[in-house]
Amino acid sequence: MISLAGRDILHAWGKFVFTGLGLGLLIGVTLSMAGIYRGMVDDAEVLLDTSGADLWVVQRDTLGPHAESSSLQDDLYRGILTLPGVARAANVTYLTMQVGQGERDRRAMVVGVVPGGPGEPGQPRFLVAGRHLTRGHYEAVADLATGFQMGEQVRIRRNLYTVVGLTRRAVSSGGDPMIFIPLKDAQEAQFLKDNDAIVHQRQRTLANPQLNRPGQPGVLAAVLATQTESSAVNAILVRVTPGADVDAVAADIRRWKRLGVHTRAEMNEILQAKLIATSARQIFMFLVILSVVSAAIVAFIIYTLTLGKIREIAVLKLIGTRNRTIAAMILWQALGLGAIGFMVGKIAASLWAPVFPKYVLLLPGDAARGFAIVMLICTLASLIAIRAALRVDPAEAIGG
């Protein structure tokens, strides 16, 4: 038996191809939405990978530097280093801000890390050019997505930093590319005020009789010092010794240092279930709506094509064509339309994914699932047309 659906598609290929193109663009958007979600999850994974930590020590009762504000004294890491099972511990600060690039500025997450080699917690794990941060001030390692080149100057607050290294896929949970600078500079950048603000604050402090007491000049000096310096960090990144029980080390830190500690799994949970959960739900809603719209389009197109063939279907039935042959013809046409649409959608999504400002990760597994869902939607969408075709009376082919 010849393929009636295939012949019909070949006969009206223009109609099918153009409809498939339209449907394909819709499927491309759907795949891209899924890719954006995957990209967000991957960004979260990369963020944790980049830090190179086994444990994140944060302010007690907070969820850590990426989800909530966390402030720790920068000397706490020394005590943590003394605990059994701790191999390395390093302070880190995170600050999302606008950084200057010549006349322009761009959004980035500035990460303050302890200068050192690649093994230092918080330092980027790999570089694509240059070297890691080794000096205490005014140098930076930038993610390629920031657009900075080697040797270029990055303006953060009032200071300029020279790019000495470039890395890749170092992004915040929000997708902003990272710029790594020395910890001290980052601490200063977090709390650095402009000169007028400093002068006004000093004047207010001087005018406060509680702080500016006669005969006690040391109090005023100490207060002024605390107002212009920062000894706070957002978190301490801890790497445990090989073979050490991560949970046991985390429990020791909680017990003896009275600090909040999150393991890698917990940080993952915080990032995925709390930070990007709302975005994921938003994307899921878009996926549902796009799927319904796709189904409606396929159903409408197939139904319209079927209604245009009522007389032919009546003739086919009259000359003895089985209902299942007619149903298969319509089903295959719907599946053909879905296949064309999926191919167009996959190609379109692959072409435009790199143009997106945020990372879009198109996984082969998602594509396979997408194809199965498109085929399922097309099958369901064809049911209306099949029902209409099966209700056609063969007598319609006979006049009168």
Add this chain to the structure above:
Amino acid sequence: MVEARIPPDHAAPGDQDHRDGPGRPGIHRAPGAGISAGAGFPAGVLGNPELPGIGATHGIRIEGLRKRFGAGDTAVDALKGVDLAVAPGEVIGLIGPSGSGKSTLLKCLGAVIEPSGGRMTLGEEVIYDEGWRIPDRRALRRDKIGFVFQAPYLIPFLDVTDNVALPLMLAGQANGLARDQARELLSALDVSHRARALPAHLSGGEQQRVAIARALANRPPVILADEPTAPLDSERALGVIRLLNQMARQYQTAVIVVTHDEKIIPTFRRLYHIRDGRTQEEVGEGRTLAG
């Protein structure tokens, strides 16, 4: 050109005395024929051994066919006891005014709708006798009945060969064999040169030839032609009737042509006039169809 001429020995004698009222020019009632309300054949068929259909081993005959739509007070009797017989190789005309029951009769004959009573025989096989004897009406239509419509209604996305081969393929014939047989039929109908063309690229006459070839594909004992010449001019209309006669003889198929077309009515040797749900057999001129 092919000449399809009805043998004179089959033509009914022209008897002006038996003209049925105002009648149609050249149409005469067969001796003994009349409106039959009963289950028996019209006398013109059953009683006259010179007419085809008598003693035929193939072809179609119906006796006392009835069809009622609705029930109770709103019931309408579309067919009130139709008798009709067509011999193998014979082409008969079925005429009648609008609403007389032509389409209903055609749908009953085509196993599209179920009659309310009566008996239908295809060849030796009783297909309906107060109920379908062959429960699979789809298979019945596929294997034993060919259809030619007012418009060709070819499947637009199949080429000419596949349009003709489709009924064979539906019957389970292998594609290659079906196409071979289709090409033979197309050759017989003189459209083999358009075998690869799509229907949209054919002329009206060529499309109707292909439609006839499709109707003949499964070598059905009966072909039902519903106004097959309506959209055609006189020359083409006569060409189609000539072709139906030729194919009917060649393939020993009984052909029933439902028509309003005054141009072709004189070409039938036998006519059934349906009026108020009953048939009346008439003898036509059986005018020679010179090609």
